[in-house]
Amino acid sequence: MIYPHYDPADLPDDQRQANPETTRRVLGAVADILEIERRRCQAAGLIQSWQLSRADLDRAAASLGLPPISDQEWNVIHATHDNTPDSEHHDHVVPGRRGT
Secondary structure, eight states: OOOOOOOOOSSOOHHHHHHHHHHHHHHHHHHHHHHHHHHHHHHHHHHHTOOOOHHHHHHHHHHTTOOOOHHHHHHHHHHHTTSGGGOOOOOOOOTTTOOO
């Protein structure tokens, strides 16, 4: 057997109470990571569907008082685009218009 059998009653009280708290913290961290990834994918999708260039993104960032995107961020946008199934690629999408 990989894990030896133990009786939870053998664990000290502080360890038994710490385990549920640790589990809650891990679940919260995983939920945060999933939400961040969902937002990142959504942003990358908008950038791709609007066919924004890096210069366009830099101008948008400057207008919002943000620094230009980094090389790493730009590479992630292209990596996300390259992993999109062909059925999701659009030849041309005009911002604010659907179904084109």
